[in-house]
Amino acid sequence: MxxxxxxxxxxxxxxxxxxxxxxxxxxxxxxxxxxxxxxxxxxxxxxxxxxxxxxxxxxxxxxxxxxxxxxxxxxxxxxxxxxxxxxxxxxxxxxxxxxxxxxxxxxDQLAPEALVPVLDGPAQPGATRLVIGIGTGFNAAAVHALPGGLMVGEAEAGQVSLPVADAEALSLAQFLAGADGFAAVEEALSGRGLGRLYDWASAGAGRPGATDARAVMAALDTDPEALRAAETFVRLLGTVAGDLALQHLPYGGIYLIGGMARAVTPHAGPMGFAGTFRRKGRFSALMAEFRVSTVIDxxxxxxxxxxxxxxxx
Amino acid sequence: MxxxxxxxxxxxxxxxxxxxxxxxxxxxxxxxxxxxxxxxxxxxxxxxxxxxxxxxxxxxxxxxxxxxxxxxxxxxxxxxxxxxxxxxxxxxxxxxxxxxxxxxxxxDQLAPEALVPVLDGPAQPGATRLVIGIGTGFNAAAVHALPGGLMVGEAEAGQVSLPVADAEALSLAQFLAGADGFAAVEEALSGRGLGRLYDWASAGAGRPGATDARAVMAALDTDPEALRAAETFVRLLGTVAGDLALQHLPYGGIYLIGGMARAVTPHAGPMGFAGTFRRKGRFSALMAEFRVSTVIDxxxxxxxxxxxxxxxx
CATH class of the missing domain: 3.30.420.40 (ATPase, nucleotide binding domain)
Known part of the structure; x- marks a missing residue:
């Protein structure tokens, strides 16, 4: 057929x-x-x-x-x-x-070489999996294996509250917030979002800036504000992916997809993704149960x- | 049988x-x-x-x-x-x-009188529903109607990041955070959580305090710190329930259950639940799609x- x-x-x-x-x-x-x-x-x-x-x-x-x-x-x-x-x-x-x-x-059809490991962990066959898309926008979908096939949940996961853990993160959230004072995850964790993180990092250093995600990623070695923007992106992604893991308990694994996921994956380790993913108070130990990979197919x-x-x- | x-x-x-x-x-x-x-x-x-x-x-x-x-x-x-x-x-x-x-x-078995309306909205038959439990702890479960019966998702939704929208909320998160600096939703939105919100509100007013949820709810008319703790609880619950709605898109309705849900439901309107539930930037209009009720059965x-x-x- x-x-x-x-x-x-x-x-x-x-x-x-x-x-x-x-x-x-x-x-x-x-x-x-x-x-x-x-x-x-x-x-x-x-x-x-x-x-x-x-x-x-x-x-x-x-x-x-x-x-x-x-x-x-x-x-x-x-x-x-x-x-x-x-x-x-x-x-x-x-x-x-x-x-x-x-x-x-x-x-279920992806070849092993289509996956780049981000965080190791067990991945139980048949358990819930979670796809997190980071590209033009941000969203997440839980994938449940049922007797009749896969069931994929619907969400607007990029529109939830941007997590804030300290005064610096609060200054970022207030920079990104709209007229009603609300800052959504997608305002930071998307291609456009990385550009805005750069604007925020530059303004903090007294330098006006406006650039796109590709330019930020190309300038990591030469521009301290680009580096700070990318580090903030990776660390926020760790916190948000960890929160999503607790919302869906994807013991079958977490799969990052999209252009921004692929762009930051080589930097996930050095920039501290694991640290913020696993910083969950008394539930930190549970976070080791979730394998995270990036899909490059x-x-x-x-x-x-x-x-x-x-x-x- | x-x-x-x-x-x-x-x-x-x-x-x-x-x-x-x-x-x-x-x-x-x-x-x-x-x-x-x-x-x-x-x-x-x-x-x-x-x-x-x-x-x-x-x-x-x-x-x-x-x-x-x-x-x-x-x-x-x-x-x-x-x-x-x-x-x-x-x-x-x-x-x-x-x-x-x-x-x-x-x-599907609840009598109409078992539900107290919190926020009006359409509730589509057959669509995903969401149960949010607020009692000794906090958790949420998406309920999907499938051809073979209901499928109920698993989560540790009380363990995700407590949302922080402003400097006051950051001071609360830092008050509630554990050794690793992480503050979970459940640290505020539970029976014990309301007690800690009271401690926080009292410390801010220079008065040492330690009390339980029942005592806080009984003192709303006489103790300004109890009132502040309860208002903070209700407004945080609005933000968290709104984030959960975006994570699961429960067009079939949101159902609050548990002792703390029942205790704060009469105060949800006057204390501003709707305002924080719907404050979601450009997605604020979508939030009117979600009916919220409290289960008193x-x-x-x-x-x-x-x-x-x-x-x-």
């Missing part, structure tokens, strides 16, 4: 074919969203270029909320509907997934779409 | 009989744990007093973690095992549940045990 899978980001959309739960890597194509009117336009182009294969199911992952067969992207003016995908792909078996849910459905959302379709055949 | 159900707290154990999912209220008996060697001793007494009925299933809820058919109470030196309950009740169908999970399994954990057994027949 050949299925059509797609991963729709804010800038690019990737499309591929899959056989059962297996993504066919040679079939992956990338499209710039700006060159297309909408997703059906992208899929029509893809299917024509692929020689109009017969499609028995289609699944698309998108970076935004999905409800009642409709999805909306945060940073792109496309409305994505299962009915429209059914029309262009010629199959009534169509599913839209939130991209974090798609990553959750991919966990760029096609994982596509794999998750294929896996979801294969499980629900 | 008659089943045996029990709710084991730190001080008392309640035992009852149920027919299918229906608890038989006339059969509820309460036992002081201090007067008994262990749970099997309590159950043996109960069954003898009840005339040794034939038991087709047994389920006990306890305030502590349950793993692999074994439970441990936080504040009582009893180990509770399914095998031992099977021995005294004469049935192999035995299940131990965490008390919060039992409360989750009771939600003291037998809900027993009902949940009966409901669990009936669903897994």
């Amino acid at each position: 050949t299925s059509l899978v797609a991963d729709i980001g804010g800038t690019n959309t990737r499309v591929a074919l899959a056989e059962g739960p297996g993504l066919m890597p040679d079939t992956v194509r990338r499209y710039r969203n700006a060159d297309h009117a909408d997703l059906t336009d992208v899929l029509t182009d893809y299917l024509r270029e692929a020689g109009s294969p017969e499609i028995a199911g289609a699944c698309a992952a998108l970076a935004g909320p999905v409800r009642h067969g409709r999805g909306r992207l945060t940073n792109l003016d496309w409305t994505i509907e299962e009915a429209a995908i059914a029309r262009v792909s010629g199959t009534p078996r169509v599913k839209l997934l939130n991209d974090l849910a798609a990553q959750g459905h991919a966990l 760029d096609f994982a959302a596509l794999t998750g779409c294929a896996s979801f379709l294969a499980r629900t055949e | 008659t089943s045996l159900v029990a709710d084991i707290g730190g001080t008392n154990t309640r035992v009852a009989l149920a027919e299918g999912p229906g608890l038989m209220p006339d059969t509820v008996r309460r036992y002081r744990n201090a007067d008994h060697a262990d749970l099997t001793d309590v159950l043996t007494d109960y069954l003898r007093e009840a005339g040794s009925p034939e038991i087709a299933g047994a389920c006990a809820a306890l305030a502590g973690p349950v793993r692999h058919g074994r439970g441990r109470l936080t504040n009582l030196d009893w180990t509770i095992e399914e095998a031992a309950i099977a021995r005294v009740s004469g049935t192999p169908r035995v299940k131990l549940l965490n008390d919060l999970a039992a409360q989750g399994h009771a939600l 003291d037998f809900a954990a027993l009902t949940g045990c009966a409901s669990f057994l009936a669903r897994t027949e």
